[in-house]
Amino acid sequence: MSADTNREVFFELMPKVNYFYSPDFGGYYYGAGHPMRPFRMSLVHELVVSYGLHRHLNIYEPRPASVRDMTAFHADEYIKFIREATPETYQSPTCKDHLRRFGINDECPIFSGLYDFCATACGASIGAAAQLASKDAEICINFMGGYHHAKISEASGFCYCNDIVLAILELLKAYERVLYIDIDIHHGDGVEEAFYTSDRVMTLSFHKYGDQFFPGTGARDDIGRGDGRGFAVNFPFTDGVRDDMYLGCFKPVIDNVLKYFKPSAIVMQCGADSLANDRLGSFNLTLNGHGECVRYIRDTGLPLLVLGGGGYTLRNVARCWTYETAVLCRHAVSEEIPFNRHYEYYSPHYLLNILPTNMLDRNTAVELTKETQRIVDQLKRIGCPGAGYESIGADISKTVSLWRLKGEEEEDEKVDEDQETRKLHRKEEEEEE
Ligand code: V1D
Ligand code: CA
Numbered sequence: 001m002s003a004d005t006n007r008e009v010f011f012e013l014m015p016k017v018n019y020f021y022s023p024d025f026g027g028y029y030y031g032a033g034h035p036m037r038p039f040r041m042s043l044v045h046e047l048v049v050s051y052g053l054h055r056h057l058n059i060y061e062p063r064p065a066s067v068r069d070m071t072a073f074h075a076d077e078y079i080k081f082i083r084e085a086t087p088e089t090y091q092s093p094t095c096k097d098h099l100r101r102f103g104i105n106d107e108c109p110i111f112s113g114l115y116d117f118c119a120t121a122c123g124a125s126i127g128a129a130a131q132l133a134s135k136d137a138e139i140c141i142n143f144m145g146g147y148h149h150a151k152i153s154e155a156s157g158f159c160y161c162n163d164i165v166l167a168i169l170e171l172l173k174a175y176e177r178v179l180y181i182d183i184d185i186h187h188g189d190g191v192e193e194a195f196y197t198s199d200r201v202m203t204l205s206f207h208k209y210g211d212q213f214f215p216g217t218g219a220r221d222d223i224g225r226g227d228g229r230g231f232a233v234n235f236p237f238t239d240g241v242r243d244d245m246y247l248g249c250f251k252p253v254i255d256n257v258l259k260y261f262k263p264s265a266i267v268m269q270c271g272a273d274s275l276a277n278d279r280l281g282s283f284n285l286t287l288n289g290h291g292e293c294v295r296y297i298r299d300t301g302l303p304l305l306v307l308g309g310g311g312y313t314l315r316n317v318a319r320c321w322t323y324e325t326a327v328l329c330r331h332a333v334s335e336e337i338p339f340n341r342h343y344e345y346y347s348p349h350y351l352l353n354i355l356p357t358n359m360l361d362r363n364t365a366v367e368l369t370k371e372t373q374r375i376v377d378q379l380k381r382i383g384c385p386g387a388g389y390e391s392i393g394a395d396i397s398k399t400v401s402l403w404r405l406k407g408e409e410e411e412d413e414k415v416d417e418d419q420e421t422r423k424l425h426r427k428e429e430e431e432e433e
Pocket of ligand 1: 033034035106107146147148149157158159184186213214271273280308309310311
């Protein structure tokens with residue numbers, strides 16, 4: 001074989017990986033003391049480039065989503081509101097009550113540039129889905145997206161517009177069945193709710209459940225309704241889960257989802273708040289565990305959209321999503337963090353991996369095995385995929401379910417037993433600012 005033919009074979013075997021990034025994204029600011037810090041995207045991108053990963057992927061600056069794009073899922077009046085709201089209206093005491101209707105509060109404040117922030121995140125996820133649908137890419141990455149809590153007309157949990165639902169709707173134009181996987185520590189309630197009655201989208205969320213942990217949904221017996229019965233899958237964990245136990249659940253669940261659901265494309269939300277030492281989370285995963293989930297999904301060879309999500313210890317978010325970018329473009333990265341503009345964030349050891357803490361693992365092998373078996377039994381019952389599906393290109397608005405009403409009243413913030421540890425993390429974060 002000539003050198004040229006070798007090159008062609010090499011490029012054919014290597015999946016085309018497209019990475020979406022907007023240099024303005026890191027400049028948005030939710031407000032003082034708010035744990036969601038879009039600045040983390042600047043850290044991620046800087047680390048990706050300093051590792052030289054940009055040479056192994058194609059970088060795209062996204063086109064912002066239009067109002068029309070966003071109202072494929074969201075209510076017209078909600079998008080109009082997000083577009084017109086300003087930090088000044090948010091500050092006015094008379095407006096505050098009115099804003100509550102759309103879920104606006106101190107957790108989801110109106111900040112400067114909010115609409116552009118949403119349009120960028122959604123534009124990137126929709127653009128990425130369109131590339132996958134037209135086979136212009138095999139893997140797309142958008143760490144500016146992953147806002148899984150946003151509802152049709154309501155902001156929730158730091159999320160305003162649900163780029164994930166919009167991306168899935170785009171994929172459904174070309175693919176018969178889409179699998180959504182969510183490894184953020186929080187339940188992916190907005191995506192589950194949107195497709196709760198659909199058998200063309202399976203939503204699978206691994207999350208902390210119990211102790212009134214936000215958002216409080218994602219119980220094991222929430223499995224979908226009507227045509228969608230069995231197509232919502234929830235894996236509840238409790239505090240302290242480590243790599244080995246997590247993967248021991250993740251892998252068999254994925255194997256059985258592939259076997260019984262047979263997805264034609266996958267969307268994966270990679271919230272980094274499931275890592276050890278996250279400022280809001282209480283799992284104990286390292287990059288080996290979190291990254292192995294991504295590798296396992298990459299190895300399915302299915303068209304794949306990888307998204308961001310939560311993640312509140314900024315230096316670890318950058319470590320995690322950089323490592324996962326390397327996994328997706330199949331390029332090994334060194335354990336030593338290369339010098340970059342934000343090098344001081346990685347002090348004192350300047351290494352890539354993160355260590356598990358000595359926190360107690362409250363999950364037991366017996367419980368987790370039972371949970372895995374329950375899910376396998378649920379999957380066995382979903383029936384033969386392909387039977388009775390709407391034809392491709394049919395009116396997909398029908399697949400978005402509207403039946404669920406607004407959830408329970410918000411619970412008071414829990415008093416956390418790890419409060420002291422969290423205070424320490426918070427102090428570290430403040431020092432990072
Ligand atoms: F710790 C905080 C400090 C300031 C403001 C908010 C918080 C905070 C921590 N956890 N807020 C929460 C969660 N909300 C509640 C209750 C509702 N409140 C009245 C109390 O516990 C919200 C957590 C949102 C998590 C978002 C996400 O990580 O899942 C995400 N994924 O994609 C983007 C964000
Ligand atoms: Ca989750």
